[in-house]
Amino acid sequence: MKKDIILCGVGGQGILSIATIIGEAATKAGLYLKQAEVHGMSQRGGDVQSNLRLSTEPIWSDLIAEGSADLIISMEPMEAMRYLAYLSKDGRIVTSSKPFVNIPNYPAEDALQKELDTLPSIKLDIETVAKDCGNPRGANMVLLGMAAPIIGILSVKNLREAIATVFARKGEQIVEANLKAFDSGVQAGTK
Amino acid sequence: MKKLLLGDEAVALGAINAGLSGVYAYPGTPSTEITEYIQNHPLAKERGVHSRWCTNEKTAMEAALGMSYAGKRALVCMKHVGMNVCADAFVNSAITGVKGGLIVLAADDPSMHSSQNEQDSRFYAKFALVPCLEPSNQQEAYDMMAYGFDLSEKLGEPIVLRVVTRLAHSRAAVEVTEPKAEKPFSPSTDQWVLLPGIARKKYVALLEKQDAMKQASAESPFNKVERAVSQAGILACGIAYNYVKEALGNDANLVKISQYPLPEEKIKALAAKCDELLIIEDGQPVVEELVTSLLGAGYPVKGRLTGDLPRTGELTPDNVAKALGKTTGAVFAPAKNMAARPPQLCQGCGHRDVYTALNQVLADYPEHRVFGDIGCYTLGALPPFQSLSSCVDMGASITMAKGAADAGLFPSVAVIGDSTFTHSGMTGLLDAVNDKSNITVIISDNLTTGMTGGQDSAGTNKYEAICLGLGVEPEHVRVVVPLPKNMPEIMRVIREEIEYKGVSVIIPRRECIQTFARHARAKKQ
Numbered sequence: 001m002k003k004d005i006i007l008c009g010v011g012g013q014g015i016l017s018i019a020t021i022i023g024e025a026a027t028k029a030g031l032y033l034k035q036a037e038v039h040g041m042s043q044r045g046g047d048v049q050s051n052l053r054l055s056t057e058p059i060w061s062d063l064i065a066e067g068s069a070d071l072i073i074s075m076e077p078m079e080a081m082r083y084l085a086y087l088s089k090d091g092r093i094v095t096s097s098k099p100f101v102n103i104p105n106y107p108a109e110d111a112l113q114k115e116l117d118t119l120p121s122i123k124l125d126i127e128t129v130a131k132d133c134g135n136p137r138g139a140n141m142v143l144l145g146m147a148a149p150i151i152g153i154l155s156v157k158n159l160r161e162a163i164a165t166v167f168a169r170k171g172e173q174i175v176e177a178n179l180k181a182f183d184s185g186v187q188a189g190t191k
Numbered sequence: 192m193k194k195l196l197l198g199d200e201a202v203a204l205g206a207i208n209a210g211l212s213g214v215y216a217y218p219g220t221p222s223t224e225i226t227e228y229i230q231n232h233p234l235a236k237e238r239g240v241h242s243r244w245c246t247n248e249k250t251a252m253e254a255a256l257g258m259s260y261a262g263k264r265a266l267v268c269m270k271h272v273g274m275n276v277c278a279d280a281f282v283n284s285a286i287t288g289v290k291g292g293l294i295v296l297a298a299d300d301p302s303m304h305s306s307q308n309e310q311d312s313r314f315y316a317k318f319a320l321v322p323c324l325e326p327s328n329q330q331e332a333y334d335m336m337a338y339g340f341d342l343s344e345k346l347g348e349p350i351v352l353r354v355v356t357r358l359a360h361s362r363a364a365v366e367v368t369e370p371k372a373e374k375p376f377s378p379s380t381d382q383w384v385l386l387p388g389i390a391r392k393k394y395v396a397l398l399e400k401q402d403a404m405k406q407a408s409a410e411s412p413f414n415k416v417e418r419a420v421s422q423a424g425i426l427a428c429g430i431a432y433n434y435v436k437e438a439l440g441n442d443a444n445l446v447k448i449s450q451y452p453l454p455e456e457k458i459k460a461l462a463a464k465c466d467e468l469l470i471i472e473d474g475q476p477v478v479e480e481l482v483t484s485l486l487g488a489g490y491p492v493k494g495r496l497t498g499d500l501p502r503t504g505e506l507t508p509d510n511v512a513k514a515l516g517k518t519t520g521a522v523f524a525p526a527k528n529m530a531a532r533p534p535q536l537c538q539g540c541g542h543r544d545v546y547t548a549l550n551q552v553l554a555d556y557p558e559h560r561v562f563g564d565i566g567c568y569t570l571g572a573l574p575p576f577q578s579l580s581s582c583v584d585m586g587a588s589i590t591m592a593k594g595a596a597d598a599g600l601f602p603s604v605a606v607i608g609d610s611t612f613t614h615s616g617m618t619g620l621l622d623a624v625n626d627k628s629n630i631t632v633i634i635s636d637n638l639t640t641g642m643t644g645g646q647d648s649a650g651t652n653k654y655e656a657i658c659l660g661l662g663v664e665p666e667h668v669r670v671v672v673p674l675p676k677n678m679p680e681i682m683r684v685i686r687e688e689i690e691y692k693g694v695s696v697i698i699p700r701r702e703c704i705q706t707f708a709r710h711a712r713a714k715k716q
Contacts, residue, residue, distance in 0.1 A: 011534065023195055023362060024195075027193075027195050027364065032363075032364070033195070033362070033363060033364065034361060034362065035362040035363075036357055036360060036361040036362075037197075037360045037361065037362070038304065038360065039220060039221065039223075039224070039305075039360050039644075044534040044535055044536065044537060044567065044570065045532075045534055045535040045536075045537065046532050046533055046534035046535070047532040051361075059363075060433040060434070060436040060437040061433045061434050061436075061437040061508045062357050062358070062361040062363075062430070063357065063507055063508055064508070065437070065507075065508035065509055065512065065519040066509050066519045066520050066521050067519055067520050067521050067522045068519065078526075078528065078529060078530070078532075079532075081526035081528070081529060082526070082529060084521070084523040084524070084525060084526055085521035085523070085525065086521075087521075087523050088522060089522045091522075102532070102535065103530055103531075103532055103533075104574075105530045106530055107528035107529065107530060108528070111527075111528050112528040115526060115527060115528050119523070
């Protein structure tokens with residue numbers, strides 16, 4: 001089995017933390033993994049993405065080919081659609097519904113949401129969910145929770161354990177807060 | 192033991208475990224994480240492996256050559272354009288030769304994700320007549336460090352290790368070996384004085400080593416032949432190998448190339464069995480040109496020069512598959528509601544206040560030009576500021592402003608960051624002082640090397656002293672604090688210094704808000 005995932009958003013939204021957690025879970029589960037990141041210039045408020053490839057067999061390319069991503073996980077709705085060329089026929093989009101507007105020519109929101117609804121996507125106001133569960137900085141964990149049941153090659157349990165491992169050095173409280181945000185995302189995603 | 196590592200981290204850990212005694216580097220995407228990993232690694236700390244940032248790539252290269260002279264293993268790391276900065280030292284290190292193993296790591300950036308060009312460091316290795324290693328994956332990047340240091344010591348020459356962005360910044364599991372001991376301190380007793388009489392002999396000696404370098408490539412575990420029934424022959428260099436395997440699996444008739452000089456016999460043998468060769472390489476068509484000449488004009492060689500692969504930009508699974516006659520492609524149409532989201536200066540960044548003030552003052556001088564430099568503040572070229580007319584290479588802001596002022600431009604303004612100024616701006620400022628050029632230099636000091644993630648800046652707390660020492664007049668070295676509330680004062684200072692007919696330096700100083708936030712978080716924990 002193989003899963004190709006594109007993680008995306010705007011620089012500073014916490015994409016790499018999601019990638020780290022999936023990477024940790026995949027390593028623990030004994031999967032092969034390749035994860036191409038973007039560092040440097042584009043991180044300053046620009047669009048950022050990470051190509052994450054998980055497989056039970058060895059993986060060659062660090063990059064995902066067009067038309068072959070199983071999943072696009074995005075912290076921002078327009079960014080989710082930036083990588084449509086990579087989405088496979090049966091692929092899914094899991095995204096935050098809330099635009100991050102830091103450019104003057106951001107598309108009209110109504111039209112954007114309507115276009116997103118025509119695609120195989122689930123969306124959620126992850127920032128509000130994160131606030132409601134008492135962890136306003138945990139929107140990225142809510143998003144990971146939403147995606148967790150459909151990643152497939154990793155279980156929800158694998159990912160929960162990885163969150164605990166990755167945040168362990170920040171203390172019990174931070175681990176709990178992030179797990180809570182993740183669980184809220186799982187719940188919202190399966191509704 | 193397996194570890195999940197970035198390509199850069201694999202290089203770093205490979206070096207530490209191969210008995211590294213010092214890494215010398217200036218930050219530059221995509222190479223920065225190598226030195227940072229060594230700085231934070233427990234064994235490197237325990238051993239006291241040198242890892243402090245250098246002022247530029249030339250000082251780094253020379254210090255590493257000095258460590259090699261003393262018998263120890265040294266690593267120099269830089270982004271590809273850093274090779275231009277250290278080229279004098281690098282090319283001549285092939286003439287002196289080395290004692291302790293010396294690896295020169297160049298991180299190329301095809302597609303210019305964070306760079307101003309696509310230059311290919313394999314040219315530099317060929318130019319200097321030294322071997323080049325080009326890993327195809329993270330495991331090879333790790334393994335090539337010990338291999339490269341051994342090869343360097345065996346040949347008595349520096350080795351170039353070339354990575355590209357997609358390897359440097361991609362993670363995969365790496366099988367890690369036990370660390371080896373460092374090499375003992377044992378300075379060279381050989382003569383490294385490159386006076387013409389000695390250099391002529393040493394150059395001949397370097398040429399005589401070329402056969403041994405070719406032999407090493409012929410026997411290299413990293414260059415291998417894969418045979419299949421298909422008639423098309425492929426040379427897959429570095430990470431190109433992965434894209435070929437992704438597209439063709441085991442059905443490829445190929446030579447994988449990860450060590451140079453080229454394994455010529457393997458290539459000739461493949462060519463003899465095939466009707467044509469497709470050269471797949473990330474970066475510039477280095478191998479395509481070499482193989483065209485190796486096989487003679489009559490033999491069909493295809494690649495970037497023939498348009499079978501794009502002439503510019505990095506390799507992708509898509510363009511490689513297409514060159515191999517396979518198809519990948521989008522299923523969904525591009526989104527209609529889409530806009531570009533270019534990078535921008537952070538909200539609250541001091542560079543913003545500098546550009547706001549500068550634009551307002553310069554509105555009164557329609558003939559003005561502002562020469563920019565390399566760093567976060569290059570983003571001042573984009574909206575909303577659009578302040579800059581140029582950005583070429585590290586330090587060029589000051590010298591270009593000087594040259595334009597020599598030609599009669601007024602006002603001629605340079606904007607340069609603190610780290611870029613010590614990297615390559617100081618010498619240009621001395622030229623301007625000696626010529627009494629009519630320029631205004633703004634050293635936008637955020638107390639760090641911001642663009643690459645906040646590394647220490649070599650000149651912190653020394654900028655006024657450096658400018659005075661270079662001969663800028665004390666009353667024309669002005670310091671301001673770039674904050675919106677200080678706008679009237681900043682504008683007044685800029686106006687006064689533009690009106691001064693000579694070299695003036697304005698230093699707007701406020702810590703980068705990214706490092707400020709990081710320091711605040713560290714204090715809280």
